[in-house]
Each structure stands twice: as C-alpha cells, then as structure tokens.
Amino acid sequence: MKFYYFHLMPYIMDHDAPSSWVTLSNRNYDPVVGHTLYNQYLDQLEEAERLGWDGLCVNEHHQNCYGTMPSPNVMAAMLVRRTTRAKIAILGNGLPLRENPLRIAEEIAMLDVVSGGRIISGFVRGISAEYFSTAVNPTRSRERFYEAAELILRAWTEEGPFPFDGRHYRYPYVNPWPRPIQKPHPPVWCPSQGSSETVEWAAQRRFPYLMVFTPIKRIAQIYGEYREACERHGYKASRYQLTVNVPIVVAENDAKARALAEKHVMWVFNVGLRMHPPFWRPPGYMTESSLRRLLANPPKPPSELGFEEADREGYLIYGSPATVRDKLRVFSDELKAGILCSGMTGPSHEQTLEMMQLFAEEVMPHFREDARVDETVGVGR
C-alpha cells in the first residue's frame, strides 16, 4: 500500500457561529497565529517525506476555518522545492470555480517541470459551499467541470496553438508554456463524494477515484461501482485507482488514541464541517437523480456526528500501532485500496510529529509488499 500524507491546514478554533464556512467572519483569523500554523503544517508535510510517506497532499477550500488553502498550487510550489522524492498530490483544483481554467494547466505544468515530474493533479468541482464563496453558478458546475478538464488535458497533450470554443470557456490560442514533463500528462485523480456521474467519468479515463471522509460501507459500494464501470470500459481497475482518505490517530495504546481522536478528529467533523444548511445544497449542484439517491438515505450532517457513530461507521482510524494495523487491513485487504491518504493531528505540532514517527515506524512497514512499484504508472492518464 502507498501512503500519502494529507493536510487540510485547518485554523482550529471553537465558535458558536452557525457555519464554519462562507460566513464565519475572518476577523477570527489571526495572521500571526496563521504564520505559525502554516509553517508547522509545511514542516509536517516535509517531515512526512523524510519518514517515508510516498506522497504529500494539498487541497483547495475557500472561506472557512476547516482548511486554509484557497490556492493549493501555492502550497504545492513551496513543497516542490523542499522535497526531492515524494509525489505532490494536489487534491485538487476546483476546475469550475475558475474563470480561466487554462491557468490551472499552466500552474500544474510549472510545478511538474520544476519537480521533475512528481505532480499528481486532482480535478474537483469543489464542495457545495465553494459556490457561495466564489459566486460561480452551481447549476453550471458539472458542465464547466467537464469542459475545463477537456481544455486542460488538451492543453497538456496537444501541440499548440489551437483554438478552443466551449460553452463556458473560449480561447483563440491555447498554447501554454511550459508543457508538463510527465507524459502524456501528470496523473489526474478525482476526489469525490461518489456521484454516479463522476464515477463513470473517472473510470472511463482511468483516473483514480478518491473517497474523502466517507463511511466504510459507502466506500465499498462506490468502489464496487467504479470497478464495474472500469470493466464496462474494457479493463480491470488497478488498486492504485482506488484511494481512500481517512483520518488516523495512533498512540501508545488504544485509550490514549481514542481520547485524542475524540477531541481532534471530531473537531474536523463537528466544527470544521459545521455548515449553515443552505450551503450544503446549492441548487443544481447535484443532478436530480443524485439528489433523490441522497434523500432516500439522508446522511447525518457531520456537525451532528457523534464519536461512537463515527467510530462504528469507519469515518476514522485510531488506536495503538497494532490496532491501527488491524483496522488498516480492512482498507488494504477487503476494500483493496492501493493508496491511503491520511493526515494526523496531535494536540501540538511536536506531538503530531511524534505520532507521524510512530506510524512510520510501527505501522507503515507492515504494508510495504509493493515498495518497489510506481503507483503512477499507467494510472491517471
């Protein structure tokens, strides 16, 4: 199994506002605290490479305390020059949120060239709340996503200049300098919540599918749909097309790990993902069939998720190294996920680094049958 260190770069705080997204006033953000946090978080990502993680993940979110990376490419740029081996996975750029998505093709190509071909390029629509923060019309989200993805892939693979005339994006000259170093282009991943349309789209293109903060039962269901779709398109999914993102807490013993998880991981769900209800469901962001599927079995808002339930449903992994190993076997052996993206949160920067070291020494080595395999070969392109 491959291990990618995933960071949200949260601005951890308690508050009574109805939403941690869109409307939580930025007067709560202290840039001096932010300076320390950003640098600690970047240190953690750099340390992850030294400890043996295969990849480092950054991501895009806007106007919230949950994750303070409105530009993942800026963070990736910092990591590219401070690391030498690990893949840098940008999970991902919110394609429909950009008025000029050609800029994404350019920035990713820059990073790919500087890094010598270590970039993984996630394509996402952005979660619902981003449509309130950016004012992009959510009813156009899907169309813009497909069109921007086509534009970027063509910009990376076709010799320019060529004209592009879409419904949402139009360019008389597509001819970005530089071109990416990876051929035919950097691997593309699709982090998603499991809409059937995206599963199909990703499977058809061999783009790995990443489930973020999802209960195990649902991961198993979506993985099944993804594998089926791959077979329909005439190939068998590589295990490196199936990626899972789950928070992990590891400590000397189960009780200590549980106490840490209850406090720090649950903050992500209970506070970080607290959202004014309209922000969860902007009109037209989902197809009506996806909406009906959701309404038939409405998920609990993360802010109401209790620890026992999160534990039972597999939203997180915690325990001693031995317990974490056992729980990870479910992902590696039963779900057959090839890549585990996960971040760790301790009560302090130093304790997070200690937790990372414990995981790297006591857990990771037990999952290294594929140490010599390059997970990006033939995947994502």
Next chain:
Amino acid sequence: MLQDGAGAPLLFLHGAGGAGRWLPFQERLAKDFSVYFPSHPGHGGSPAAEWIEHISDLAFHYLDLLDELGLERAHLVGASFGGWIAAELATMASHRLASLVLIDPVGIRVEGWIYPFLFGMDVPEIVATVFHNPMAALALAPPDQSVETLALQYRQGTALARVAWNPHLYDPLLRRRLGRIAAPTLLCWGAHDRLAPLGPCGETWAKEIPGARLRVFADSGHVPHLEEPDAAAAAVREFCQLHGGAR
C-alpha cells in the same frame, strides 16, 4: 397552467415559490378577467428546461405562449421574479400588452442596493426577508417533506438559480432598456419590502419606465398580492380596466 374566469385576458407570472398556487388574489381577478397562470419551466408541475440560460429565454417563452393561446394583446401581471420576466418581455414586445403590472419586481441593478442572497438563506430567513406579515407565508408552505416535495423544491431552486445566481436577481442590460416599455405600467410595491425596498428599488423602476404609476401597499413586504390580496387585486383590476384593449 391554471386558468379561470371570464373577460379580458390576463397573464399572471408568479414569483419564486408561487407556482401553481391559486390564491385569493387570482380568485378576485378571475371575477373580471380570463386569468392565465402558467408555472415557469422547472417550477410547479412544469418540466425542467435545460435550454433556459438567461432571463430573456423566459420572456421569449411567454411571448410564445401568448401566440399559442391566440392572444394578440393581454394584460400582463408579474410578481417578484415573475415581474422581472414580465419587464423583460415588455422591453421586447410592448405592443402585445394592454397593460403591465409589476408587483415588487426584481431584475435591475440599483445603485445603493444589493439584493440579499436568497440562495444562502434557510426558510425562516427567507420568510423574514420576503414577508412583512409572516402569517401570509403559510399560503406557500409545502404540503409535506416527502422526497417528491423536496425534489420539486430543488428543481424550482435550480430553475431560478440558472438565471438568477450571478448576477443575483438582475439582468445588467435590463435597466437601460426599460425606457422602451410603451405599455401603460403600474408598479405595486410593499412599503416594507426588505428584498427590493421601495427606496431605492421601487423609486428607480418608477423613474425608468416612462409614465409608470407607483402604488404603495402600507401593510405589505415583498409580496402585496399575498399579504394584501384584496387591495392588490382591486388595484390591478382598476388599472387594467382603465386600459382595456386586451383581446
């Protein structure tokens, strides 16, 4: 489309959430007019229409409907979002209108006012923004919380968002075209409208449409036809009868 009454033809264009609600306002008008009350595409029982990209698509849609109904000239009454559509239509084809009544329309950019972002509001916030008398909101309450009802609300929100998310609730080109409206125009405005307040919104409309009359409803918010249906219907009836010629 709902239809009732006898007399000169009157086309009513509803606001967001008003599809298919035949209420006292329509009832009163049907005593003197032949009232046509269609649901916008994607609203009420009308199927969603993916081809609708812009508010002018809806205006053309209702010009097509006038043709289809064989109405050479009709009274056109639009409320809120429906008022926006009606105003767009009037800038294109005033000659098809015996008269135009706009009830607290949205649709134009007004200096000094930004429409509060409806899509970011939950139901209590919407009620507080739209209604001066919140009891009047009960007339628009959904019958239940079934999957069908929720899916319908989502479809309606989607149809509205397609044309009204950004710019929010207006067409940047409409205001400078309002001068083209040649039909006799009545503006009905709730004195307590918090979505599109009388000052500056209603006053701007009154200034931009040549010869428009402005009638203020003292006990209403954004929806006088729901909050003061008798008075609103009487004002509409009086104005339309003054400007006959619908056929």
